[in-house]
Amino acid sequence: MTNLLKGFAILLLLQFVGETIVRGADLTMPGNVVGMVLLLLLLLKGIIPIEAVEEAADLLLSHLALFFVPAGVGVMVYFDLIADQWLPISVATVLSSFVVMAVTGWVTQKMEQGEATDAE
Amino acid sequence: MLNELTATPLFGIGLTLVVYVVAQKIYIRFRSLFLNPVAVTILMIIVLLLLLEIPYGSYRKGGDMILFLLGPSVVALALPLYRKRSEINRNRWPILAGVFCGAAGSIASACGIAWVLGASREVVWSISPKSVTTPIAIGLSEQVGGVVELTAAIVVVTGCLGAICGPEFCRKIGLRSETAIGLAVGTAAHGIGTARMLEVSRLGGAVAGLAIGLNGLMTAFLLPLLFLIFG
Numbered sequence: 556m557t558n559l560l561k562g563f564a565i566l567l568l569l570q571f572v573g574e575t576i577v578r579g580a581d582l583t584m585p586g587n588v589v590g591m592v593l594l595l596l597l598l599l600k601g602i603i604p605i606e607a608v609e610e611a612a613d614l615l616l617s618h619l620a621l622f623f624v625p626a627g628v629g630v631m632v633y634f635d636l637i638a639d640q641w642l643p644i645s646v647a648t649v650l651s652s653f654v655v656m657a658v659t660g661w662v663t664q665k666m667e668q669g670e671a672t673d674a675e
Numbered sequence: 676m677l678n679e680l681t682a683t684p685l686f687g688i689g690l691t692l693v694v695y696v697v698a699q700k701i702y703i704r705f706r707s708l709f710l711n712p713v714a715v716t717i718l719m720i721i722v723l724l725l726l727l728e729i730p731y732g733s734y735r736k737g738g739d740m741i742l743f744l745l746g747p748s749v750v751a752l753a754l755p756l757y758r759k760r761s762e763i764n765r766n767r768w769p770i771l772a773g774v775f776c777g778a779a780g781s782i783a784s785a786c787g788i789a790w791v792l793g794a795s796r797e798v799v800w801s802i803s804p805k806s807v808t809t810p811i812a813i814g815l816s817e818q819v820g821g822v823v824e825l826t827a828a829i830v831v832v833t834g835c836l837g838a839i840c841g842p843e844f845c846r847k848i849g850l851r852s853e854t855a856i857g858l859a860v861g862t863a864a865h866g867i868g869t870a871r872m873l874e875v876s877r878l879g880g881a882v883a884g885l886a887i888g889l890n891g892l893m894t895a896f897l898l899p900l901l902f903l904i905f906g
Contacts, residue, residue, distance in 0.1 A: 566747035573750070584895060585810035587749035588888050594753035605757065612751035615744065620713045620838070620870035622745040623831055624691050625738030626809055627717035630828035631724065632731050636798075637828070643794035647802050648829055651785040652836050652863050653844060655806050658780040659886075660850040660859035663773030667766055667852055 562611025565603065569593050681729050687737020694719050708843065713867055714835040745866070749808070752888075755873070755881035762878055763885065766854050773855065774886055777862035778893040781806040782901060801825040803901075804894055805833045808865040811891040819902040830865070837864020838871035842879075853878045861886030 573593060574586030582589070597603040630637070637644060680686060698715040724734055756763065763770065782803055789799045801821035804812040809830050816826035841860035850856050853876050860868040861883025869887060873880030 563747065566750045570746050570750050584891065585749075585808075585814065587746045587810065588808075588891055590746075590750040591753045591888060594750055595756055598753060598757040599760070605754070608751070609754060611747075612754040615748040615751045616754070616870075616873060619748050619873070620867055621691070621695050621716075622741055622748055623713055623809070623834065623867050624695065624716050624720070625687070625735065625742045626827050627713070627831040627835070628720050628724070628734060628738060629731065629824060630717070630831065631721045633822075633824050633828055636822065636825055640794050640798050643789040643792035644798060644802065644825075644829065646792055647785050647789035647794070648805060648833055649836065650788055651781060651802075651805065652833050654784040655777045655781045655863035656837070656841060656845055656859040657848055659773045659777030659862040660845050660848070660855045662776045663766075663769045663858050664850055664852045664855035666769035666772055667854065670766075670769065 558607065558610045559614070560611075562608045565608050566590075566594070566611055566615070569597075677727075678733075681733045682736060684737040684740055687734045688740055689737070690720060690723070690734070691716070691738065691741055694723075708839050711835055711839045711871075713870075714839065717831070717835075745809070749810075749866070749887070752869070752884035755877070755884050759878050759881035762854070763882065770854065770858060770882065770885065771889070773858050774862050774889040775893055777806070777859070777886075778890050778897060781863070781890075782894065782897060786901075796820075797822055798825065800902075802829055803898055805829045806863050806865065807891050807894045808887050811895060815895060815898050819898060831867070834864045834867025837868035841868050841871065842875050854882050857882035858886050862890045865890070 569590040570587050573590030576589050577584055577586045598605060695712065695716045698712040698719065701715060702710050702712045724731065785802045785805050786799050789802050800819045801816055803819065804815040804826060807815065809827060812826050812830045813823050816823050837860050841864055842856060845856040845859050850859065857872050857876065857879030860872050865887050869880060869883040872883040
């Protein structure tokens with residue numbers, strides 16, 4: 556329990572530091588992504604032991620999908636705009652998603668195989 | 676009285692959790708990928724709000740509190756990365772190249788297809804950051820003159836799509852490496868895709884989480900450039 560609360564405190568603190576950096580340096584990145592990078596660095600340097608955050612982090616990550624629900628429900632406000640141009644919107648969204656998966660996956664796998672043969 | 680009750684945060688939080696638990700039960704019972712719990716939850720809540728004539732603004736009071744948890748969750752994505760650091764470090768160049776090509780391919784294909792099919796300029800820019808995680812996508816859409824709410828909607832739909840059929844599609848097109856599959860799903864379908872990858876494979880989930888940040892960075896760099904040329 557204490558570890559759970561400690562973990563949440565660390566995650567929120569790092570998000571806050573991330574937001575501060577983003578505002579201060581006028582970055583287009585969201586503060587929580589900067590917070591993720593900070594946490595990774597602190598873990599790698601051994602400044603934060605993994606035991607201090609893992610209980611809270613694993614709890615949040617096991618329900619990650621739930622936190623997107625409210626943003627999805629927001630779609631209902633824009634039914635009119637979507638209905639108006641539904642064809643380009645839906646075709647571009649669906650096709651482009653498959654294009655991205657194919658391109659990313661193929662490039663990564665090809666290069667992995669290339670590096671594996673180089674190493675042999 | 677109903678109006679007063681639904682305008683409290685209790686309503687939005689309660690409704691979301693109850694529907695989510697039901698959606699998970701449905702998913703476990705039927706094991707169909709098309710019954711993805713997030714997609715089903717979103718649809719059921721929209722239908723309920725419309726049927727009961729409850730305005731979205733009332734739901735949002737509680738919804739915003741759930742959305743708030745997305746912030747610390749993104750910070751928490753450092754953990755799977757840390758646990759898989761040696762595998763990731765070994766494959767750093769394939770990972771960087773894969774996400775870069777994916778980010779460029781996402782902008783090009785999304786804008787290209789929408790433009791060819793006659794979408795308005797505003798809609799084309801709204802679709803452009805569609806594979807990036809919600810908070811980054813919203814900021815970028817604003818920067819290039821898109822409709823922020825439309826972008827948020829498209830981002831969530833993209834995420835659900837990737838979560839529903841991403842891992843299966845990747846195997847169908849011949850991807851075998853866990854790193855490649857995780858990266859593909861994370862680059863295309865950000866956090867919602869990552870949530871699904873975390874269920875499928877530990878390495879895949881970690882790499883998908885990494886892809887959220889990398890794709891966000893690269894799109895945040897590429898999109899404003901494109902806007903300078905075509906905007």
